[in-house]
Amino acid sequence: MKSADIALRNVKKSLRDYAVYFLTLTFGVCIFYVFNALESQQEIMNVTKSQAAIFKELGSMMDAISAFISIILGFLIVYANRFLIKRRKKEFGVYLMLGMEKLKVSGILVMETLYVGFFSLLAGLAMGVMLSQGMALVTAKLLQASVSSFKFMFSSAALLKTIIYFGVIFLLALIFNTYAINKQTLVGLLYANRKNESFKTPRLSISVAIFLLAIGCLGYAYKIVLGVGPSSIITDFKSFTAAVSLGAAGTFLFFFSMSGFFLKLIQQSKSLYLKNLNMFVLRQINSKINTAYVSMTMVCLMLFVSVCTLSTGMGLSSNISGKMKEEAPFDASLTAYGTQDENGSPVEAYPGYDLVAAAKEQGLDLDALSSRYLAVRYYGGEKTIDLELENDSAGIILDTKAVFIKLSDYNAVLEMEGLAPITLGENEYAVNYAPINLSVRKAMDKYMENADVITLRGVDLRTSPKNLRRYILEVSKNLDYDANIIVNDELVEGLPILRDTLHMNYLIQNESSERMFREKLSGIRLSANSKLQLLTREDVMETSNSATTMVTYLSVYLGIIFLIAAASVLAIGQLSETSDNIYRYGLLRKLGTDDKMINKALLSQISIYFGVPMMLAIVHSVVGISAADRLVINFDRGNILSGSLFTSCIILIIYFGYFLATYHGGKGILTRDYYLQRKGIE
Amino acid sequence: MPAILKAENIEKYYGNKSNLTKALDGIGFEVEAGEFVGIMGASGSGKTTLLNCISTIDSASAGKILINGKDITAMSPKAVAKFRRKSLGFIFQDFNLLDTLTAYENIALALSILKTPAKEIDARVRNVAEVLGISETLGKYPYQMSGGQRQRVACARAIVANPSLILADEPTGALDSRSARTLLESFRQLVRDLNATILMVTHDAFSASYCSRILFIRDGRLFHELIRSDESRKQFFDRIIEVVSLLGGDSVEIC
Numbered sequence: 063m064k065s066a067d068i069a070l071r072n073v074k075k076s077l078r079d080y081a082v083y084f085l086t087l088t089f090g091v092c093i094f095y096v097f098n099a100l101e102s103q104q105e106i107m108n109v110t111k112s113q114a115a116i117f118k119e120l121g122s123m124m125d126a127i128s129a130f131i132s133i134i135l136g137f138l139i140v141y142a143n144r145f146l147i148k149r150r151k152k153e154f155g156v157y158l159m160l161g162m163e164k165l166k167v168s169g170i171l172v173m174e175t176l177y178v179g180f181f182s183l184l185a186g187l188a189m190g191v192m193l194s195q196g197m198a199l200v201t202a203k204l205l206q207a208s209v210s211s212f213k214f215m216f217s218s219a220a221l222l223k224t225i226i227y228f229g230v231i232f233l234l235a236l237i238f239n240t241y242a243i244n245k246q247t248l249v250g251l252l253y254a255n256r257k258n259e260s261f262k263t264p265r266l267s268i269s270v271a272i273f274l275l276a277i278g279c280l281g282y283a284y285k286i287v288l289g290v291g292p293s294s295i296i297t298d299f300k301s302f303t304a305a306v307s308l309g310a311a312g313t314f315l316f317f318f319s320m321s322g323f324f325l326k327l328i329q330q331s332k333s334l335y336l337k338n339l340n341m342f343v344l345r346q347i348n349s350k351i352n353t354a355y356v357s358m359t360m361v362c363l364m365l366f367v368s369v370c371t372l373s374t375g376m377g378l379s380s381n382i383s384g385k386m387k388e389e390a391p392f393d394a395s396l397t398a399y400g401t402q403d404e405n406g407s408p409v410e411a412y413p414g415y416d417l418v419a420a421a422k423e424q425g426l427d428l429d430a431l432s433s434r435y436l437a438v439r440y441y442g443g444e445k446t447i448d449l450e451l452e453n454d455s456a457g458i459i460l461d462t463k464a465v466f467i468k469l470s471d472y473n474a475v476l477e478m479e480g481l482a483p484i485t486l487g488e489n490e491y492a493v494n495y496a497p498i499n500l501s502v503r504k505a506m507d508k509y510m511e512n513a514d515v516i517t518l519r520g521v522d523l524r525t526s527p528k529n530l531r532r533y534i535l536e537v538s539k540n541l542d543y544d545a546n547i548i549v550n551d552e553l554v555e556g557l558p559i560l561r562d563t564l565h566m567n568y569l570i571q572n573e574s575s576e577r578m579f580r581e582k583l584s585g586i587r588l589s590a591n592s593k594l595q596l597l598t599r600e601d602v603m604e605t606s607n608s609a610t611t612m613v614t615y616l617s618v619y620l621g622i623i624f625l626i627a628a629a630s631v632l633a634i635g636q637l638s639e640t641s642d643n644i645y646r647y648g649l650l651r652k653l654g655t656d657d658k659m660i661n662k663a664l665l666s667q668i669s670i671y672f673g674v675p676m677m678l679a680i681v682h683s684v685v686g687i688s689a690a691d692r693l694v695i696n697f698d699r700g701n702i703l704s705g706s707l708f709t710s711c712i713i714l715i716i717y718f719g720y721f722l723a724t725y726h727g728g729k730g731i732l733t734r735d736y737y738l739q740r741k742g743i744e
Numbered sequence: 745m746p747a748i749l750k751a752e753n754i755e756k757y758y759g760n761k762s763n764l765t766k767a768l769d770g771i772g773f774e775v776e777a778g779e780f781v782g783i784m785g786a787s788g789s790g791k792t793t794l795l796n797c798i799s800t801i802d803s804a805s806a807g808k809i810l811i812n813g814k815d816i817t818a819m820s821p822k823a824v825a826k827f828r829r830k831s832l833g834f835i836f837q838d839f840n841l842l843d844t845l846t847a848y849e850n851i852a853l854a855l856s857i858l859k860t861p862a863k864e865i866d867a868r869v870r871n872v873a874e875v876l877g878i879s880e881t882l883g884k885y886p887y888q889m890s891g892g893q894r895q896r897v898a899c900a901r902a903i904v905a906n907p908s909l910i911l912a913d914e915p916t917g918a919l920d921s922r923s924a925r926t927l928l929e930s931f932r933q934l935v936r937d938l939n940a941t942i943l944m945v946t947h948d949a950f951s952a953s954y955c956s957r958i959l960f961i962r963d964g965r966l967f968h969e970l971i972r973s974d975e976s977r978k979q980f981f982d983r984i985i986e987v988v989s990l991l992g993g994d995s996v997e998i999c
Contacts, residue, residue, distance in 0.1 A: 332862045332863075332865075332866065333861075333862035333863075334862075335862075336852055336855075336856050336862040336865050336866075337856065337859075337862065338856060338857075338859065339853075339856065339857070340856075341845065341849050341852065341853065341856060342842070342844075342845070342853065342856075345842070345844040345845050345849065346844060348844070349844040646842055646844070649840050649842060650857075651825075652801065652828075652834060652836075652840070653828075653829060653834065653853070653854060653857060653901075654825050654826070654827075654828035654829025654830070654832065654857060655825065655829065655857050656822060656825035656826065656829075657822075657825070659857065
């Protein structure tokens with residue numbers, strides 16, 4: 063029999079036991095292709111110039127991430143191969159004993175790796191191409207691009223890239239496998255199963271000490287993450303590194319100490335320990351945990367990364383898109399303003415323009431094109447509003463220069479938005495700001511409690527919390543810290559004009575009216591030191607869509623890869639352990655243990671292996687996500703916890719799927735062996 | 745005295761019609777409570793097949809096996825497992841102790857499977873360990889024990905649940921002669937003091953000489969039966985050797 067035939071036969075044989083491994087590989091290839099083929103999806107869409115730019119940006123981002131992802135997948139594959147080889151030591155030993163050369167045995171292994179690689183690549187690519195068709199619709203929705211004609215998409219670039227990347231990974235696995243076989247001795251291979259495990263369980267007192275140390279490490283890491291201001295977590299590299307390394311070390315020590323600790327703890331309760339097969343299960347775990355704590359740590363940290371990226375990413379993106387839509391109250395806002403020098407002071411006084419008249423001069427009939435339009439003038443001055451932003455240990459003082467609006471202009475804007483107008487007393491002013499940023503909101507509430515007295519034209523103006531408004535007054539991409547002071551009309555006289563803004567709602571909302579507006583308005587000429595800026599709802603949406611798409615895809619890509627990597631490391635480890643332990647389960651059967659009890663023992667063993675790292679990862683994630691949540695509040699918008707719930711469900715479903723696959727696979731291994739024995743085949 | 749085990753005309757075939765091997769060819773015998781019965785035969789005579797059929801690890805092709813009056817050949821797989829853990833104790837040639845468990849836990853496992861209350865388990869394990877002289881060994885793992893100690897732990901595991909019948913398959917096969925002697929003395933002690941019933945398969949005349957009755961098997965059939973009278977063990981051994989030399993095949997170990 064040629065080695066290729068032996069290899070093919072082996073692959074077929076192990077396909078049943080290692081379905082999880084093949085599926086993970088296929089899944090990995092599939093996801094790799096789908097995300098690298100994103101760029102080609104624009105084929106089926108009507109993309110604007112800026113959307114094309116987004117696609118390009120997406121493509122280059124995926125390039126960078128894919129390099130990272132391939133490293134993770136490479137580790138996973140090499141790790142899985144190590145297990146597969148370990149399990150088959152005896153088989154290789156028999157080949158060698160029959161007089162096969164080591165080179166030929168390695169050859170069999172090479173062929174096997176190639177077969178597995180070829181089939182999983184093929185299956186993964188097929189799956190990826192199909193999934194990619196569906197993904198295009200999701201992308202179109204995220205970017206709000208219209209689908210022109212649905213046709214079959216295929217990215218040869220992504221195909222090539224997938225083949226090359228995975229080719230390299232399989233090559234690495236191959237080199238590793240060959241090395242692993244070559245360094246084995248015949249006696250080591252043949253008696254691989256008989257080697258007595260040595261139980262180096264540390265003394266209880268040491269275990270407890272290490273456990274306490276682990277808890278201390280984790281607690282301190284949590285404290286750093288939660289205690290100091292979240293902005294300093296990313297700006298202060300030192301404390302970030304400290305938190306990460308302490309967290310990782312704490313996780314490692316936690317699982318390390320569990321080896322001695324957990325067993326001793328349960329042994330204290332004789333009735334629990336001696337019940338059913340509990341004793342057997344615990345000893346099983348204990349015999350392996352000495353070597354398994356490294357993989358447990360890895361799995362736990364990978365799950366943590368996965369949960370955090372997925373939920374934070376999803377939460378963030380849903381918030382961005384949600385908030386951005388509110389941010390555009392009109393179809394377009396055209397703003398004229400004076401240019402500033404590098405110090406931020408105006409080059410010359412902005413004279414103020416009548417934008418409605420300027421538009422008319424350009425032959426733009428606003429009445430014919432828009433359902434509503436409105437020009438608003440903003441006034442500046444020396445007055446600043448000092449906001450003390452909270453939840454930052456340093457405490458940022460935001461001293462933005464106040465922007466004044468006449469009461470009549472303000473009410474007109476409100477009316478155009480369909481909101482009720484406000485009234486002001488003789489000595490009163492009101493404050494309006496865009497309610498985007500939570501910390502600004504808090505600071506603003508605080509400010510209103512004890513607001514400054516403003517003196518305009520000799521009149522002292524005061525305000526109270528009831529005069530605080532939270533509306534968005536214009537189309538803008540960045541509204542976070544904009545605060546406007548609304549005063550009675552006559553009081554603005556004498557204040558320098560800051561800018562003029564023309565708000566418009568199109569009469570007919572389509573791309574052509576948007577284009578026409580853009581063309582006509584760009585013809586308006588102002589003085590040399592004044593500028594015009596047109597922002598349309600479309601612009602804001604595209605920015606938001608681009609950000610949403612990027613964040614969503616990035617987090618899904620990273621999160622899912624980490625998740626399947628973690629879950630399959632567990633699954634492969636458990637399955638190979640189950641087949642290593644066939645003789646132990648066989649002995650239990652001989653002693654008269656029925657299937658139900660054995661399956662229960664298997665189930666509880668696998669549950670512990672899947673459950674314990676997940677539980678610690680969840681604790682990590684809760685801390686991580688709440689830190690990220692505050693980070694988001696501070697730097698961007700919104701609250702990400704809502705997004706976490708949805709993603710948690712998805713994560714749990716995938717994880718649980720792996721768990722079930724492992725349990726059924728393990729049960730299959732045991733049952734098959736049992737019936738083979740009964741039939742006398744083995 | 746009621747029969748604990750009653751085998752009627754057991755047959756076991758391997759292969760198909762054109763190439764049939766009869767491993768067991770109509771064996772029938774009875775074992776009464778408190779007996780220590782040995783089964784002897786050359787390699788391939790069918791003694792291990794017989795034991796496997798009785799122990800429900802294998803199923804007989806024809807015939808009836810009654811243990812405590814219950815026909816185990818007609819039981820469902822689930823009932824078989826239940827029967828096995830309740831009524832049978834096993835001692836194997838290669839001990840078959842779980843290397844992850846201590847001696848104590850290996851013995852306790854047999855009771856845990858029976859869902860015995862934890863309080864009871866402790867007392868019973870210590871009690872049986874006392875009888876077999878392995879109280880000192882209880883905290884050790886199998887790889888820390890000698891072969892003799894391991895086999896006595898296996899023996900304790902087999903006896904601890906008070907089974908109706910203990911089946912031992914070449915229990916001294918992996919032991920040196922001193923350890924073998926200690927183990928066999930323990931067997932006799934179990935029979936005498938705890939009224940255990942033991943069925944032991946062996947090809948070793950020395951081990952067999954500890955039994956109270958010996959069944960000889962050849963080519964799947966009952967060939968001869970020896971019952972120990974008031975004679976000494978040495979005399980009984982000599983009688984065994986005579987039969988063994990008639991059986992042929994196996995070389996005989998010298999006492």
